Amino acid sequence: MNRLWAPWRMKYIQDIDKDDDECIFCKKPSQPIDKDRDNLILFRGKKCFVLMNLFPYNNGHLMIIPYEHTSDILSLDKETSDELWELLCKSRTALSKALKPDAFNIGMNIGRVAGAGIDQHVHMHIVPRWNGDTNFIGVIGETKVISQALWETYDSLFPHLQTVKGNFCDEESKL
Numbered sequence: 001m002n003r004l005w006a007p008w009r010m011k012y013i014q015d016i017d018k019d020d021d022e023c024i025f026c027k028k029p030s031q032p033i034d035k036d037r038d039n040l041i042l043f044r045g046k047k048c049f050v051l052m053n054l055f056p057y058n059n060g061h062l063m064i065i066p067y068e069h070t071s072d073i074l075s076l077d078k079e080t081s082d083e084l085w086e087l088l089c090k091s092r093t094a095l096s097k098a099l100k101p102d103a104f105n106i107g108m109n110i111g112r113v114a115g116a117g118i119d120q121h122v123h124m125h126i127v128p129r130w131n132g133d134t135n136f137i138g139v140i141g142e143t144k145v146i147s148q149a150l151w152e153t154y155d156s157l158f159p160h161l162q163t164v165k166g167n168f169c170d171e172e173s174k175l
Contacts, residue, residue, distance in 0.1 A: 025051075025065050025121040040154060042094075043161040047080040048087050050161060052154055057127050059153050060099045062091050065123040073110060073122045084124060091126050094160035099153075101128030 028039040029049050036044070040052035042062070053061040064087045066080050076084070088106065095101060105127040109116035 023069055023118070023121050025118060025123060026067075026069050029065075029067060037151075037154060037158075040150065042154065042158055043087065043090070045083050045087055047083040050087055050091055052150065052157075053125070054150070056150075057105075058129065058133060060095050060101070060128040060157065062095070062126050062157075063123045064088050064091060064126070065121065069121050071111075071120050071122060073108070076122070088124055088126060090161065094157055095126065095128050097160045098156045099128055102131045103129040105129060 028041060028051065029044065031039060033044070036042075040054060041049055042052060043050040047068070048064055048066045051063045051065055053063055064084055066076055066084060068076065068080060070076065073081075092104060092106075095104070106125065108122065108124050110119075110122065112119045
């Protein structure tokens with residue numbers, strides 16, 4: 001039998017059902033900017049920020065999160081909603097430049113029943129995908145292999161998120 005060692009996952013497994021009074025999506029951006037790399041914050045906007053997923057589905061799995069603590073996407077004001085979308089587009093552009101994926105999964109899980117791991121604070125996921133990134137180990141072994149360290153991915157993405165400017169969702173920002 002082969003074994004795939006992923007000891008960093010133990011923290012996730014142990015913390016799954018812990019009741020924490022403080023929302024992680026509120027806690028991380030409230031810390032000083034010089035802690036952004038430790039907190040995996042790649043970019044801070046006025047109303048939202050971009051965070052790497054500590055337990056990613058794939059390399060470069062990012063979340064775009066409003067600073068406002070709410071479980072209801074309909075409660076976000078227009079400026080926050082607009083920036084959420086703009087940062088999603090900026091993230092897609094940065095992921096394309098840094099990691100060159102073949103495709104993306106983009107979406108939101110609203111509510112625990114819909115699959116939200118953190119259901120009290122809305123957030124959007126963008127997951128880069130590559131041809132062949134799924135194989136037998138995920139299907140049969142219920143194990144996902146992540147082929148790049150978090151900090152290596154962070155360092156690869158960070159400069160791209162800092163330099164992408166303009167209207168991120170227009171044709172000119174595409175590669």
